[in-house]
Amino acid sequence: MSIGGGIPESRRALELSDLLGVKILPSQVLLGHSPFRNLLNRFENEFIVATGKGEPAVVMSEYGFKRVVSLDEYASYFDNIDPVAQYKRWTTKHESECARNSEKIVSSSYMLSTKVKAAFVVSDPVDWGRDIQVLCDILTSGGLPGQQNEHQPPLYFAADDLEYQAAFPHERLGMGAFRIALENVFNRIHEKPLQYTSFGKPNPSVYRHAEMMLGYLLQFSSSSNDVMKNADVESHSLRTLYMIGDNPLVDVKGAVQAGHPWFSILTRTGVFRQKENHTSHPADMVVDTVEEAVDFILKRENA
Known part of the structure; x- marks a missing residue:
């Protein structure tokens, strides 16, 4: 079952079990960001940033990534990185996310001196303006805002839906729309075009991943x-x-x-x-x- 993301599969399985009255295992739930697990060998011990609604850093941490922080937390270490932050009336709570990470990253000096090796858009971002600004800072600087241009760190999207249906009668802009906005801004301020990988539908890899997981479950299911x-x-x-x-x-x-x-x-x-x-x-x-x-x-x- 593939449904909206932003929270770990384990928690979504509990929600579905309660809703449907049937025991749902985490292995039976596929979210847009589930394929990110396949990148663990490459980035398990690398410093990465995750953004999106819900708890993106918790999601990545449960996959086994050991040095991951949310973009909310990451931006908080850089003074004035978001020039309009003072006009925003909402606050973010990243402490609960950070506390659940398998390895805490709390040193200010570490944040301000360590290059981000990859950025992950786990679910639909909440603060588009801030996220576009900070991601551009990361991606145009080689992973450390304020530094000289270097090779762009890898960027991954969990989905690429331009629109989706929510509670509002008309379709809402999805992660694909955010990707278009980020890409257009990046390409205007950087000499090389944005490089990214999208794991979301309609990419056939999403369906192949589902086939693989179903085949795995089938091997351990009843032979009835x-x-x-x-x-x-x-x-x-x-x-x-x-x-x-x-x-x-x-x-x-x-x-x-x-x-x-x-x-x-x-x-x-x-x-x-x-x-x-x-x-x-x-x-x-x-x-x-x-x-x-x-x-x-x-x-x-x-x-």
């Missing part, structure tokens, strides 16, 4: 007929994987690009509201609700 009916028992490969989503440009496009064994079901519950299938990125099936999509899958698999 109910569990194995839609699988090749010997190879532990699923014959069909169903993608249920409400965004043709993201959910359906990604499933189509991923190809076999993905089957896309488009719902009229969010970004997509049209009567007919999407013209540019048509899904294998279009339904009104998620419940209707689940009913279709159960009937199809039990046929």
Whole structure:
């Protein structure tokens, strides 16, 4: 199950278990930032910065990254790095995040002298202006704001949705919109274009990661007929994987690009509201609700 991020999979699993009345394991939850785990070998002991709503540093720390701080905390060590901070009426609380990190980083001298080796946009940023400013400082200086231009540190995004459906009747700007804003500003002030990697949909790697995790779970699941009916028992490969989503440009496009064994079901519950299938990125099936999509899958698999 892939849903919004900003908190660890372990906590989201507890929320889903309580909501659904079914035991959900953390390994059964895939968030946009879950693939960041694959970068642990490269950055486990490197100094990195994470930003986004929720607790981005806690998320990265639970993946095993040992020297990670939130951008909220990082910016607080640089006087006047955010020139309009005095006009902001909100405050941030990074102490609880820092306390949960596997290795605390509290030295001011360390913060002000150590290069950031990578920046991670874990979830939708809250303070776009501050984050664009500080990320540009990090990325144009080679990892240490105020220094001379050097090689740009790696930048990673957990998603690239331009828009998404929230409680407001009209779509809201997503992480993809933030990426566009950051990229345009960076490219105006730096001689080389911004380099980044996006792990979010519609990148086929997201779907491959889900396949890998489902295959892993399948190997340790019960060998009952109910569990194995839609699988090749010997190879532990699923014959069909169903993608249920409400965004043709993201959910359906990604499933189509991923190809076999993905089957896309488009719902009229969010970004997509049209009567007919999407013209540019048509899904294998279009339904009104998620419940209707689940009913279709159960009937199809039990046929």
